[in-house]
Amino acid sequence: MAGRWPQAVLFDLDGTLVDSAPDIHAALNETLASYGEPPFTLEAVTRMVGRGVPVLIERAWEGLGKSIDPAERERVVARFLAIYEPRATELTTLTAGASEATRALVDAGTPIGVVTNKPEAATREILSHFGLSELMQVVVGGDAGPAKKPEPGLLLLACERLGLAVGQVVFVGDSENDVAAAKAAGMAVVVLRGGYTSIAADALGADAVVDRLDALGDVVSTLRPASA
Numbered sequence: 344m345a346g347r348w349p350q351a352v353l354f355d356l357d358g359t360l361v362d363s364a365p366d367i368h369a370a371l372n373e374t375l376a377s378y379g380e381p382p383f384t385l386e387a388v389t390r391m392v393g394r395g396v397p398v399l400i401e402r403a404w405e406g407l408g409k410s411i412d413p414a415e416r417e418r419v420v421a422r423f424l425a426i427y428e429p430r431a432t433e434l435t436t437l438t439a440g441a442s443e444a445t446r447a448l449v450d451a452g453t454p455i456g457v458v459t460n461k462p463e464a465a466t467r468e469i470l471s472h473f474g475l476s477e478l479m480q481v482v483v484g485g486d487a488g489p490a491k492k493p494e495p496g497l498l499l500l501a502c503e504r505l506g507l508a509v510g511q512v513v514f515v516g517d518s519e520n521d522v523a524a525a526k527a528a529g530m531a532v533v534v535l536r537g538g539y540t541s542i543a544a545d546a547l548g549a550d551a552v553v554d555r556l557d558a559l560g561d562v563v564s565t566l567r568p569a570s571a
């Protein structure tokens with residue numbers, strides 16, 4: 344049980360490592376326009392992000408006051424992704440301290456990875472654009488197989504790929520989905536303030552809250568490994 348803590352740090356993507364809402368907003372509005380529907384504001388779309396693309400589309404249709412059946416939703420998801428994937432890095436920026444935090448962990452010999460509800464192709468595109476791909480030991484997207492966050496499956500899959508027990512890993516996210524997924528997995532969780540959630544960061548029930556990702560190193564060392 345003794346040894347390095349943590350043995351790995353996993354990061355959520357949207358609202359945590361990157362501020363991707365502006366590109367998601369643009370792609371969603373282009374998708375809506377193709378159906379003759381009106382646009383949403385950036386703020387409204389930011390609140391729709393975090394549960395994966397099918398839920399994004401459901402929430403958009405809900406915002407339009409319209410119902411959407413599963414087959415139609417899948418067609419809209421495909422159209423959205425065809426628009427989003429080629430332009431996923433046009434307006435997206437790294438969050439403050441993301442480069443420094445990821446680099447510091449890797450330089451200290453701690454493996455890092457990404458666990459996001461975003462599909463893996465767009466995730467890899469974004470990571471590569473920001474020079475983060477080579478730092479990541481594992482990248483698990485929302486289409487990896489298991490149910491998306493707030494279910495624990497994507498986090499468990501990342502641990503399996505790393506060959507680590509969940510109790511030795513810390514997850515860093517921005518929303519209630521991340522906290523719920525980590526708790527269900529039995530993993531310590533840190534929340535970054537200012538991400539994509541309408542719930543106050545301090546009210547999410549995380550083990551710790553940080554204002555910037557480069558404060559992560561100090562905070563993580565104060566946490567304890569979760570017992571298996």
Ligand SMILES: O=C(O)COP(=O)(O)O
Nearest residue numbers: 357393394395459460461
């Ligand atoms: O909703 C999404 O597509 C992704 O969100 P996440 O990176 O915060 O998991």
Ligand SMILES: [Mg+2]
Nearest residue numbers: 355357358517
């Ligand atoms: Mg997020």
